[in-house]
Amino acid sequence: MRHKLQIYLSYLLIFCLLVFISNQVMHAKPVKVGVSIWTGWMPIYLMEEKGFLKKRAQEYGVEIELKKFKDYLASVQAFTAGELDACAMTIMDALPPADAGIDVAAVLVNDFSKGGDGILVQYGIDGSNFKGVEILLEEFSVSHYLLLRYLETIGLTERDIKIKNTPGDDAGRAFLAGNAEAVATWNPHLFLAEDAGRGYVLFNSKKIPGEIIDLVVFNNKRLKQNPKVAQAFVSAWYDAMEMIKNPETRQEAIIIMSDLAGTKPAEFNKMLEGTDLFLDPQRAIDFLNSEEIRKTEKKVVKFAQSHGLINDEVNLKYNTTVIQTVRPMK
Amino acid sequence: MSARKLCRVGEEIDSRLASILVLLPIVFVISLYLYGSHKRHQENPKDRMMPNLRQIQTGIVKTVEVNRRTGDRWLWKDLKYSLRLMVISVAITVICAVLVGLYMACFSAIEALHMKFVRFVSFIPPLALLPLIFIFVGTDAPAKVLLIFLGTYFILVMDVFLACKDVPKKLIRKAYTMGASTVEVVFKVVLMFAWPRILNSIRFTLRQAWIFLIAAEMIASEAGLGYRIILVQRQIGVNIILWYLFIIGTIGFTCDFILLKVIQKYYAWSLEK
Numbered sequence: 021m022r023h024k025l026q027i028y029l030s031y032l033l034i035f036c037l038l039v040f041i042s043n044q045v046m047h048a049k050p051v052k053v054g055v056s057i058w059t060g061w062m063p064i065y066l067m068e069e070k071g072f073l074k075k076r077a078q079e080y081g082v083e084i085e086l087k088k089f090k091d092y093l094a095s096v097q098a099f100t101a102g103e104l105d106a107c108a109m110t111i112m113d114a115l116p117p118a119d120a121g122i123d124v125a126a127v128l129v130n131d132f133s134k135g136g137d138g139i140l141v142q143y144g145i146d147g148s149n150f151k152g153v154e155i156l157l158e159e160f161s162v163s164h165y166l167l168l169r170y171l172e173t174i175g176l177t178e179r180d181i182k183i184k185n186t187p188g189d190d191a192g193r194a195f196l197a198g199n200a201e202a203v204a205t206w207n208p209h210l211f212l213a214e215d216a217g218r219g220y221v222l223f224n225s226k227k228i229p230g231e232i233i234d235l236v237v238f239n240n241k242r243l244k245q246n247p248k249v250a251q252a253f254v255s256a257w258y259d260a261m262e263m264i265k266n267p268e269t270r271q272e273a274i275i276i277m278s279d280l281a282g283t284k285p286a287e288f289n290k291m292l293e294g295t296d297l298f299l300d301p302q303r304a305i306d307f308l309n310s311e312e313i314r315k316t317e318k319k320v321v322k323f324a325q326s327h328g329l330i331n332d333e334v335n336l337k338y339n340t341t342v343i344q345t346v347r348p349m350k
Numbered sequence: 351m352s353a354r355k356l357c358r359v360g361e362e363i364d365s366r367l368a369s370i371l372v373l374l375p376i377v378f379v380i381s382l383y384l385y386g387s388h389k390r391h392q393e394n395p396k397d398r399m400m401p402n403l404r405q406i407q408t409g410i411v412k413t414v415e416v417n418r419r420t421g422d423r424w425l426w427k428d429l430k431y432s433l434r435l436m437v438i439s440v441a442i443t444v445i446c447a448v449l450v451g452l453y454m455a456c457f458s459a460i461e462a463l464h465m466k467f468v469r470f471v472s473f474i475p476p477l478a479l480l481p482l483i484f485i486f487v488g489t490d491a492p493a494k495v496l497l498i499f500l501g502t503y504f505i506l507v508m509d510v511f512l513a514c515k516d517v518p519k520k521l522i523r524k525a526y527t528m529g530a531s532t533v534e535v536v537f538k539v540v541l542m543f544a545w546p547r548i549l550n551s552i553r554f555t556l557r558q559a560w561i562f563l564i565a566a567e568m569i570a571s572e573a574g575l576g577y578r579i580i581l582v583q584r585q586i587g588v589n590i591i592l593w594y595l596f597i598i599g600t601i602g603f604t605c606d607f608i609l610l611k612v613i614q615k616y617y618a619w620s621l622e623k
Contacts, residue, residue: 093583093584097399097583097586100398100399100586101399102394102399113584116398116584116585116586117586119396119398119586120394120396120397120398120399120586121394121395121396121397121398122394156489156570159581159584160581160584160585161584178419182572183572184489184570184571184572185568185570185571185572185577185580185581186489186568186569186570186571187568187569190480190484190568190569191570193481193484194484194488194489194569194570197481197484197485198485199484199485199488199489200489200570326419327419327585328419328585328587329584329585
């Protein structure tokens with residue numbers, strides 16, 4: 021008796037497994053969009069939290085899964101490997117995937133850094149004695165780019181200083197601990213260090229507006245197959261922008277975003293000050309179509325080439341047609 | 351060789367078959383990789399996530415030739431940097447762990463002083479202590495040595511302690527009866543008897559040390575095997591990563607092999623059962 025029961029049970033188990041597997045295969049896989057924690061991308065978390073993404077996905081009849089990465093670089097790698105259909109990244113980090121044969125299309129510009137990235141130095145260090153300084157930063161990142169742009173202004177090159185590779189957040193912490201004479205990093209580390217009287221911001225992204233750009237890029241091949249996904253995603257983004265713009269709902273949005281970013285609302289407000297969010301679709305369209313972004317791309321491409329990020333000439337595609345289809349929520 | 355013989359517990363196999371079996375997993379992994387890489391390149395000829403042999407060759411050349419931007423040969427610089435860090439950290443760890451473990455096993459007072467503390471701290475992941483390490487020792491070489499030390503010391507000290515505890519009491523009593531001093535008993539009897547097992551523990555410590563070496567080189571570095579692996583991730587330089595992993599594997603394997611041979615040659619008595 022017991023023996024028979026066991027056999028029936030195992031048949032049942034196998035049957036369930038088969039049903040499960042066939043379900044997995046038959047169902048269209050949801051489209052995966054990668055995102056990581058950064059001030060300019062917190063609205064993406066917000067649009068999931070408030071249900072904008074789900075509502076828009078239903079409206080367009082698609083399924084979108086937000087893949088939240090703790091490690092930004094891992095999200096870029098997953099995109100390059102083809103594991104993600106879309107990903108939030110800076111214009112600079114969008115170049116290597118393009119060089120590795122992925123057809124990359126920028127469909128959304130989230131923000132550009134306006135003081136959110138900077139070079140922190142201890143008191144007493146400035147442009148005149150910057151030569152020979154030892155600086156902690158994440159090599160090949162926007163911090164590295166920012167440093168080179170600063171060095172240009174004071175007539176130095178990379179060889180005149182000593183770079184020590186350190187993840188940006190760790191560099192910020194090391195500076196706050198008083199163990200670095202200079203670091204290139206981002207907020208909240210910049211204002212935390214200034215508030216603590218550890219040093220001051222020597223140069224920041226306000227001086228190079230519109231060069232450190234955050235984008236949401238799509239794998240163009242898959243975008244063409246299913247453009248509705250991008251439409252749903254971008255629409256949800258502007259729903260979140262509406263919430264941030266509206267004085268009545270702004271406070272709630274800030275509280276949710278700061279919570280998800282693991283900071284306090286006051287701190288998050290400060291971080292938003294250093295981030296120029298593109299609140300209106302029209303501004304994003306104009307920016308993506310502008311000469312400005314091509315010029316920036318040229319500068320960034322030059323940096324990427326000289327630092328081995330890319331081997332060939334690459335061109336990103338800017339797709340504004342998606343943003344143009346955005347309509348307000350019903 | 352008959353199939354029956356192969357299925358018997360503890361039966362020796364002949365060396366030809368053994369060498370074929372050694373190669374089997376290596377060949378299997380490499381062909382699986384090459385197949386996967388080929389598939390990816392069919393779809394996207396410029397794929398860099400699973401580089402093919404030519405891309406790996408380009409990567410190797412890039413690490414041994416003089417780099418245009420930085421003006422040095424990456425591989426030599428990285429090897430020099432990592433090996434120096436490794437030797438210093440492992441030497442400090444081994445000396446501390448052997449001495450402390452030995453004293454713990456010999457003297458109950460030191461055991462009481464150290465044991466509970468070590469057992470508690472050994473559960474704390476050293477990487478989580480990074481902010482504290484910044485504050486107390488900064489971000490330079492001492493911080494890296496400390497990180498590797500924290501990652502390896504507590505396991506090794508427990509191993510040494512257990513190995514020294516296992517020394518037969520009879521041996522110690524005999525040594526005392528024959529007029530040995532305490533210093534002689536500790537170093538000439540207990541340590542000597544436990545030494546082969548300690549060497550074996552050091553083999554495993556080396557494994558652990560490599561892991562923490564890579565982690566240590568994530569912070570405030572300008573060269574090193576781990577540094578390069580992390581750095582080229584941004585360039586999607588998987589070809590260089592694979593090459594460096596091969597180097598790390600080779601160095602690790604060689605050290606392990608040498609230690610094993612030393613144990614087999616000079617401490618054969620400890621292997622007899």
